[in-house]
Amino acid sequence: MMQIDIFESAEKMAYEAAGKIIDLVSHKPNAVLCLAGGETPRLTYQCLTGEAKKRNIDFSSVQWVSLDEWVGIPPSNAGSCYHFLQQHLFNPLAVHPSNIHFFDAMAANVSTECEKMNAKIKQWQRLDLILVGIGMNGHIGFNEPGVDATLPAHVIELDSITQQVGQKYFTENTHLQKGITLGISQFIQAGMAILIAAGASKAGIIKKAVEEPVSKWVPASHIQAHANAWVMLDAAAAGALKINEKR
Numbered sequence: 573m574m575q576i577d578i579f580e581s582a583e584k585m586a587y588e589a590a591g592k593i594i595d596l597v598s599h600k601p602n603a604v605l606c607l608a609g610g611e612t613p614r615l616t617y618q619c620l621t622g623e624a625k626k627r628n629i630d631f632s633s634v635q636w637v638s639l640d641e642w643v644g645i646p647p648s649n650a651g652s653c654y655h656f657l658q659q660h661l662f663n664p665l666a667v668h669p670s671n672i673h674f675f676d677a678m679a680a681n682v683s684t685e686c687e688k689m690n691a692k693i694k695q696w697q698r699l700d701l702i703l704v705g706i707g708m709n710g711h712i713g714f715n716e717p718g719v720d721a722t723l724p725a726h727v728i729e730l731d732s733i734t735q736q737v738g739q740k741y742f743t744e745n746t747h748l749q750k751g752i753t754l755g756i757s758q759f760i761q762a763g764m765a766i767l768i769a770a771g772a773s774k775a776g777i778i779k780k781a782v783e784e785p786v787s788k789w790v791p792a793s794h795i796q797a798h799a800n801a802w803v804m805l806d807a808a809a810a811g812a813l814k815i816n817e818k819r
């Protein structure tokens with residue numbers, strides 16, 4: 573079941589999203605988490621690390637799984653997903669490297685990286701929680717419009733919108749052609765899925781994702797089929813929805 577929660581501000585949304593992650597880890601200290609990079613989750617991670625410290629929540633046994641990465645971009649590049657998570661989660665929470673399971677987007681054979689990740693997830697059975705943002709084209713991770721939703725982790729040609737919008741993460745113009753990503757099937761099977769979006773620029777695509785029929789052309793719309801999903805929006809991102817009740 574998918575539940576939509578609308579908050580008066582992005583700050584409130586971030587606080588509630590962080591709360592869901594903290595609740596899970598308090599009950600399951602060895603939870604397998606997959607948390608997205610990107611601008612939207614930044615505040616959520618700020619709340620998460622702040623609350624974790626304040627409430628003394630033990631994250632030392634949590635397993636951290638990569639959602640996606642730009643193929644050919646090294647982890648030292650500030651625009652990489654790894655770098656973002658290192659800065660906003662792994663460093664503040666002092667995560668031990670052995671608990672970090674990320675795609676090596678510099679590997680000579682990136683398909684092998686997908687196989688390794690699929691095997692790990694099979695071993696854990698599933699992700700306990702996955703938190704994603706939504707792209708302007710409706711992607712989640714790098715599951716681009718038209719993607720086969722039955723795929724597990726895979727390498728994909730990036731959509732032109734992703735190539736353009738993705739420039740915002742980099743200090744200089746960067747060639748972004750391929751991505752490596754978990755698949756929609758792994759998203760659907762996760763114990764809990766959270767999709768967060770903030771700002772008016774996301775209002776149109778959010779409407780398509782949650783109020784229109786599930787379509788491979790709007791990959792985020794698959795969240796409608798999730799057994800335990802939360803769509804958390806600030807008022808602006810919810811601006812085009814029929815249901816528009818704020819908390």
Ligand code: PGA
Nearest residue numbers: 610611612613705706707
């Ligand atoms: P954003 O990215 O949070 O930076 O808007 C979302 C996404 O592309 O998944």
